[in-house]
Amino acid sequence: MKVAVVGGGVIGLSSALCVKERCPQAELTVVAGEFTPNTTGDGAAGIWQPPLWNVTQQELPWLQWTFDYLSRLYKTEFSHQIGLFCQSGYNVFTEEVPDPPWKDIVLGFRHLTEEELKRFPGYSYGWFETTLMLECKSYLPWLTQRLKEKGIKFEQRMIASLSEVCRDYDVVINCSGLSARTLVNDQEVQPGRGQIVRVHAPWVKHFILTHDMGTATYNTPYIIPGINTVALGGLNQIGDWxxxxxxxDEKNIWHGAVQLIPSLKGARVLGKWTGLRPVRERIRIERETVNDTPVIHNYGHGGYGVTYHWGCALQAASLAAKAMDEVAAKTSSSRVVKSRY
Structure with missing residues (x-):
């Protein structure tokens, strides 16, 4: 069974691994225009945090599966090698808000006290939690190596339409992210432009995510410490290519960060990054047929690729396994009919 995974980011590579682990005999190829270190995920801060409330009952298991998977990896001796670590921090708001539906997945979720809120002028409500961080600039090379060890092939090329790939494979898994807008003509997918300034600030130990209910998520200041740098951001410009x-935008990022932690004013800049999140109202994980080929879609994760990736990969792998079974049964039936004549 020949299977293609379209997309070389965290969604594509994790989907390829889940399919291979579920169907070891499948012959897999990952087809993408870009691979690490040139994917959107390579530049992301990598915090595990879902949308605040816009999470369906179908999506909650995907979140739990991803957190559980990362928690298992965190206990291994190579967790640092793949950029995985625990971190605590704050979500702060300009008004009182409901608890998120995923509060029992993270560790130690609690509301901030009035004394703690004094640290965040302009914000009147918030919570504290411990979550997981996964830096894709380390994780994606590790995933790539695992896939190669399992015999999975990599093909770097640009494609104009999904039908190009469907001609050569029995099953296709579409993890094309923002490119799905053209590959499958899904106009619901649009860019969420972001900028990140990375600084040397080892004294910053907790993440801070601010929220204004009148703007899009990640469109207000945030500070997220990584292993070697601290990411400063606060842009999610929908529809901007x-x-x-x-x-x-850089000035605004600096202003917001220094307002939260004044000592950042003297932090040394180590890098700058611009990326386009593949934003969609709902993540698309479903099956359809293109040129008589079963296609499993797995895209539209916005700025939550790390947060959802493993759970969505497991879901896509389940759909792909069923499609492969049906293709195999159809092929077998066809051979039986021919043998009668």
């Missing part, structure tokens, strides 16, 4: 660096 510009991948260039904007000085005005």
């Amino acid at each position: 510009d991948t260039g660096w904007r000085e005005e």
Whole structure:
């Protein structure tokens, strides 16, 4: 059974691994225009945190599966090698809000006290939690190596339509992210432009995510410490395709970060990154047929690729396994009919 996974980011590679582990005999190829270190995930901060409330009952298991999977990896001797670590921090709001539906997945979820809120001028409500961090610049090379060890092939090329791939494979798994807008003509997918400034600030030990209910998520200041750098951000410009660096946006990022932690004013800049999140109202995981080929879609994760990746990969692998069974049964039936004549 020949299977193609379209997309070389965290969704594509994790989907390929889940399919291979579920169907070891399948011959897999990952087809993508870009691989690590040039994917959107390579530049992301990598915090495990879902949307605040816009989570369906179908999605909650995907979140739990991902957190459980990362928790198991965290206990291994190579967790640091793949950029995986625990981190505690704050979500702060300009008004009182309901608890998120995933509060029991993270560790130590609790509301902030009035004394704690004094640290965040302009914010009147919040919570504290411990979650997991996964830096894709380390995780994606590790996933790539695991896939190669299992005999999975990699093909770097740009494709104009999913039908190009469907001609050569029995089953296709579409993890094309933002490219799904053109590959399958899904106009619901649109870019969520972001900029991140990375600084040397080892004294910052907790993440801070701010929220204004009148704006899109990740469109207000955030500070997320990583293993070697601290990520400063606060942009989610929906519908903006510009991948260039904007000085005005950088100024706003700095202003927001220094308002939260004044000592960052003197932090040394180590890097700058611009990326386009594959934003969609709902993640798309479903099956359809393209040119008589079963296609499993798995895209539209926005800025939550790390948060959902393993759970969505397991779901996509389940759909792919069923499709492979049906293709095999159809092929077998066809051979039986021919043998009668």
